[in-house]
Amino acid sequence: MRRTKEEAEQTRNAILEAAVDVFTEKGVARATLEQIAKAANVTRGAVYWHFKNKTDIFMALHDELHRPFIQDLVDGLENTDDDPLESLKSYCIEMVTRLEDDLYLRRVLSLFLLKCDYTGSLQVCQERTIDARQEKSEALSKFFEKAQSRGTLSTDLDPKTLTLALSCFIRGIAMEYLENPDSFSIREEAPKLFNVFFRKWN
Secondary structure: OOOHHHHHHHHHHHHHHHHHHHHHHHHOOOOOOOHHHHHHHHOOHHHHHHHHHHHHHOOOOHHHHHHHHHHHHHHHHHHHOHHHHHHHHHHHHHHHHHHHHOOOHHHHHHHHHHOOOHHHHHHHHHHHHHHHHHHHHHHHHHHHHHHHHOOOOOOOOOHHHHHHHHHHHHHHHHHHHOOOOOOOHHHHHHHHHHHHHOOOOO
């Protein structure tokens, strides 16, 4: 039974990885389950065993991208005994550095940020993206609120505004790297970039 579960998980992961390639090459709207099955080297029946349809696959990729990020933020806040701003900065550096280390993450993020048109059946995914952004914003905002309660951040600053600024900053770094991955090393530049961003409040 354990072997069967492991094989099923391997098949599911293979389908998702193949879907990223097919969606990127064909576009989500023009991609078909047959193409995804062929790329994953599985039957169409195997695809239907794990996913209802193409939109379901796309939603699974969305959750695979966003859920760990949000959970890491929540866990990080709960386990923060030091300065919340320093902890948040360290996490941001680690997060964007993953783009250089993890090719699959880079491909999935490129699909969502650069290749996707949220129309038709994918509109529901856009709604989920909005929900995920709200969860992320709430998690980030709590770091700033905690810093204020500890006296390491001025209470004159609005946590919601800081959260929006940080979200835009992270997205800008990601977009720049995804569009021009050879223009700079994100591993080398990320610490410098976030030092600049957080310097004003330390």
